[in-house]
Amino acid sequence: MPCPISPLVLAALAVTSSPAPEITWRNIGPGGGGWIQSICASPHARDGVFVGCDVGGFYRSDDGGGSYAIHNTGLTDYWVECIVPHPKDPKILYIGCESGVYRSDDGGHRWQWLRNGFPEPHAHRWSAPIGALAIDPAAPGTLYAGIGRPRLFKEGAGTVYKTTDAGATWSRANHPGSLPPDALISDILVDPRDGKRLHLACQHGVFQSDDAGVTWHPTVHGLPHPHARHLARCQAQPDTLYLTIRSEPGEKPWQGGVYRSDDNGRTWQPRLHQGLWQVIGKPGAADPLTANYDRIVAHPSNPDIAYVGGSGWVNATVFKTTDGGKSWTDVVRQRENPNIDMGWIKMWGPSVKCLAMSPLDPDLLYFGTSGHVFKTTDGGARWQQAYSRTFPDGRFTGTGLEVTCLHAIAVHPRDPNRLYLGYYDIGLLISRDRGKTFSRHVEGIAPRELQNSCLAIAFDPDDAEHLWAAFGQWHENEGVVAESRDGGSTWTMIGKSDTGLPKARHRPLLVDAPSPKSARRLFTVAERHGIFTTDDSGRSWQPRNTGLPNTDIRALVQDPGDSQHLICALGDNKAGPGALCASGDAGHSWRAINPALPTADIKAMVIAPSRPTRLYIAAREKFLGGKTYPGGVFRSDDRGATWQRVLDDNFSDGLAVDPRDPDVAFVGRTDHPYHDNSTGEGIWMTRDAGASWQPINGTSLTCLKVNTITLDPHDPSRILLGTGGNGAFIAEPSP
Numbered sequence: 001m002p003c004p005i006s007p008l009v010l011a012a013l014a015v016t017s018s019p020a021p022e023i024t025w026r027n028i029g030p031g032g033g034g035w036i037q038s039i040c041a042s043p044h045a046r047d048g049v050f051v052g053c054d055v056g057g058f059y060r061s062d063d064g065g066g067s068y069a070i071h072n073t074g075l076t077d078y079w080v081e082c083i084v085p086h087p088k089d090p091k092i093l094y095i096g097c098e099s100g101v102y103r104s105d106d107g108g109h110r111w112q113w114l115r116n117g118f119p120e121p122h123a124h125r126w127s128a129p130i131g132a133l134a135i136d137p138a139a140p141g142t143l144y145a146g147i148g149r150p151r152l153f154k155e156g157a158g159t160v161y162k163t164t165d166a167g168a169t170w171s172r173a174n175h176p177g178s179l180p181p182d183a184l185i186s187d188i189l190v191d192p193r194d195g196k197r198l199h200l201a202c203q204h205g206v207f208q209s210d211d212a213g214v215t216w217h218p219t220v221h222g223l224p225h226p227h228a229r230h231l232a233r234c235q236a237q238p239d240t241l242y243l244t245i246r247s248e249p250g251e252k253p254w255q256g257g258v259y260r261s262d263d264n265g266r267t268w269q270p271r272l273h274q275g276l277w278q279v280i281g282k283p284g285a286a287d288p289l290t291a292n293y294d295r296i297v298a299h300p301s302n303p304d305i306a307y308v309g310g311s312g313w314v315n316a317t318v319f320k321t322t323d324g325g326k327s328w329t330d331v332v333r334q335r336e337n338p339n340i341d342m343g344w345i346k347m348w349g350p351s352v353k354c355l356a357m358s359p360l361d362p363d364l365l366y367f368g369t370s371g372h373v374f375k376t377t378d379g380g381a382r383w384q385q386a387y388s389r390t391f392p393d394g395r396f397t398g399t400g401l402e403v404t405c406l407h408a409i410a411v412h413p414r415d416p417n418r419l420y421l422g423y424y425d426i427g428l429l430i431s432r433d434r435g436k437t438f439s440r441h442v443e444g445i446a447p448r449e450l451q452n453s454c455l456a457i458a459f460d461p462d463d464a465e466h467l468w469a470a471f472g473q474w475h476e477n478e479g480v481v482a483e484s485r486d487g488g489s490t491w492t493m494i495g496k497s498d499t500g501l502p503k504a505r506h507r508p509l510l511v512d513a514p515s516p517k518s519a520r521r522l523f524t525v526a527e528r529h530g531i532f533t534t535d536d537s538g539r540s541w542q543p544r545n546t547g548l549p550n551t552d553i554r555a556l557v558q559d560p561g562d563s564q565h566l567i568c569a570l571g572d573n574k575a576g577p578g579a580l581c582a583s584g585d586a587g588h589s590w591r592a593i594n595p596a597l598p599t600a601d602i603k604a605m606v607i608a609p610s611r612p613t614r615l616y617i618a619a620r621e622k623f624l625g626g627k628t629y630p631g632g633v634f635r636s637d638d639r640g641a642t643w644q645r646v647l648d649d650n651f652s653d654g655l656a657v658d659p660r661d662p663d664v665a666f667v668g669r670t671d672h673p674y675h676d677n678s679t680g681e682g683i684w685m686t687r688d689a690g691a692s693w694q695p696i697n698g699t700s701l702t703c704l705k706v707n708t709i710t711l712d713p714h715d716p717s718r719i720l721l722g723t724g725g726n727g728a729f730i731a732e733p734s735p
Helices: 009-014
Strands: 023-028 036-041 049-053 059-063 080-085 095-097 100-104 113-114 129-137 144-146 158-165 187-190 198-202 205-210 227-234 241-245 257-261 291-298 308-310 319-321 354-357 365-368 373-376 388-390 396-398 407-411 419-423 427-431 453-459 467-473 478-484 492-495 506-512 521-526 528-533 552-559 561-568 578-583 591-592 599-605 616-619 623-625 628-631 633-638 645-650 652-657 665-669 680-684 706-712 721-723 730-733
Touching: 036 365, 049 080, 080 129, 095 129, 095 308, 129 187, 129 198, 144 187, 187 227, 205 227, 227 291, 241 291, 241 308, 257 291, 291 354, 291 665, 308 354, 319 623, 407 453, 407 706, 407 721, 427 467, 453 506, 467 506, 478 506, 506 552, 521 552, 521 561, 528 552, 552 599, 561 599, 599 652, 599 706, 616 665, 645 680, 665 706, 680 706
Parallel strands: 036 354, 427 453, 652 706
Antiparallel strands: 023 730, 036 049, 049 059, 080 095, 095 100, 100 113, 129 144, 144 158, 187 198, 198 205, 198 227, 227 241, 241 257, 291 308, 308 319, 354 365, 365 373, 388 396, 407 419, 419 427, 419 453, 453 467, 467 478, 478 492, 506 521, 521 528, 552 561, 561 578, 578 591, 599 616, 616 633, 616 652, 623 628, 633 645, 652 665, 665 680, 706 721, 721 730
16 A cells, blocks of 8 residues: 655645655556557567657656556657667667657667757647658668658658757758659658668658768659558568558559569569458448458568567458468467457457567567557567456556556545546446556446446445446547445446436546435536436536526536535636526526626636635636636635636646645646647645645656546555556655
C-alpha cells in the first residue's frame, strides 16, 4: 500500500517559500492499451527494444519486452513516430516526434530537443512534424529528417532536413521544387555503400537522390500508382529493396501490397499475388475494412526473406516470404491452430502498426498494434505478448508499457484497496489490490461499441456494492448509464433512449439518497442535451433544463449539505463566455447566478465539501467573438456570484479539493494537443486557496497531461491521477 502524504508534509506546503515535497508517483495499470506506432530492436543488445507511442512517449526494455521503463524527460510532446539508434554507440538514440527531432546520450533516459535550423516552434500548430528519420551508417553524424504525419496522411511539406553534426544544427537538404510541395515523407533509406544515395517514400511515389538529398528523381517504373508507404533493404545485398504501397479504401481494383526491386529502386515488380489478402471495403466504409500493408522488414543477409504487416482490420496479421515475395504465409494465427498469446486485450485484433527485426538475430521480431506488443524468437512460428503479465484467474498487470488515457478514477467507499478506473478505449477496469492487478468488467454493456469508454462512476451512499457507471464511445456522442449490484462485476443498462435519456455520452453521475430505504435519485449530464434526473434508481429519466440558457453543460456539482441545491456551469454560446446557474429544487428550475463568467471553455468545476460557498473552475483558453477568454483556475467564495482568476494557465483540466480544508486544491495543467511544446505541466497544488501554487510532479510522473484527480475518501492525503498517455498514478511521497 502506498505511503500517504503526511499532514506535516502538507503543512509545509502552506509556507510558499518552502519547496514542494518530493512525491513519488507509482504508475499503475494493465499494460498496453494504446497506439504502439514505432518499435526498434537494438543493434547493440539482443534483448534491447525501444517503443514509441502516440500519447505515451518513449519506452525502453532491456529484457526483450519483459519489462519497460518510461523515459520522457526532455520531450515536448509524447508522439514518437520513429526511433533511430546510433549504429556504433549504444548510448546515442534519435527519435522523431510531431515537435521535431530529439537526441539522447544516455540510452534514452533523457532527451534534448534538436531545433537549430528547423522553423521556430509554433504555439498553435506543429511546425516540423517528423515522418521519417534515417542515419548514415558509415557517417553516423549525418541524419536526414522528412516532414509529414504519415499515420494521419497530413502536413506534408516536400521537405527533407539534414544534419552533419549529430543534430546540433540542421538545414534543408533538398532544393525547393525537387520534391512535390506537399510530399508527406513516410520513409527514408540511406544506401550503406554510398551515403549520398538516398531513397524516400511519399504519397507521390518513391524518389532517389544521388547527391545527399539535394535533388531527387522519381523511381516508380512498374508501380500501378505512386502512393508509397515504407521501404526495406537487405543489408548484405543492398540492391534488393522491398516497398509497400497503399490501396485506397473502396476503390477497385485493389492496388496495394508489396513490390520488390533488384536494381536499387530503378524498377519494381509486384510481390503480392500469392498469399497476401486482397480485400476492398465498400465505398464509404471505414478505412481498416480495406486490406493494406504498411510496415515491412527484410532479412539482413538473405534477400528472399521478408515480413510485412497487415494494417487493416481485415488483414490483421503478419505475412512472411522465404522466396523473395513470390509467395507469402500468414504467420500469426488466432483461431485455427493458434500460435499467439493475445494477453488480456482480446477486444481487437493484431493490426500491425509497427514492425522490427533484430539486427543481431533475424528470427527475433516485434510488432506493435493499437494496443499490443508481440514478439517472436523463432521467425514467426510462435508469438508471445510483450506488454503485460496475466494470471491463471484472469487478472493482469502492467510491466511498464502503460499507454492509456483515463476519464475517471474512483475508490470504493468501504474498501480502500478497490479501485475503479474508467479508461478510453478499454472501458472499466477494477483493481482489488490498490493497483497491483486488474480485471475488466463490461459484462452487460451492449452493443460492444458502448464498452469503449467508462466515463463516470458513482456509488450508492448506503450500499457500496450498488453503483452506477456511464459507458459510451469517446469519439462518438453515444452512451448509456448502467447499474451494478455486485460491486461492478456485472452491469445492467438502465439509462437508454427507451428510458428517457437521449443518445449521448453521460457525465458526471451524481447520486442522492433521500432516505436509506428509498429509491435513489440520480443526476447526469447528457452531452449537448442538458441535465437529466431519475427518481427510481435509473428506470426512467426526465430532463431538468427549465430556466437554463442552453444545454451545453460543462460541469454539475451538488451541495454536500443540501442535496436539493445544484450548480451547473455552461459552455460559451458561440458569441460570449459561459454562465453559471443554480437550482434549489433538485433541478426542476434553474436561475442564473452569473450569466457571464470570466472564461468560456470550462473543463471542470468542484465545490469545497467543508465550505460549500467556495467553488473552483478549471478552464481552457478560447478565442471567441474577437476576444480571448483565459484559461487556468478560477475561484468563487460566494457560490459562484463573483470569480477571481487564481492560476494563469492556458489549459487546466482536472480539479480536486481536500474535503477537510477548502484552501487545499489540486489542478492538472495539461495543454493543447496540437503544437510544438504541448506536454503540459503536470499536477499543481495550492495551500492558500490559489494565492500560490507549486508543482508536485516529482521526478516519477512521466506524463504531465494530468486530466483526472481523485483524493482517496479514506485518506484525502492520498492522490490518484489519470493522465492522457501513461495511465494512472498513485502518490507515494518520500518520508
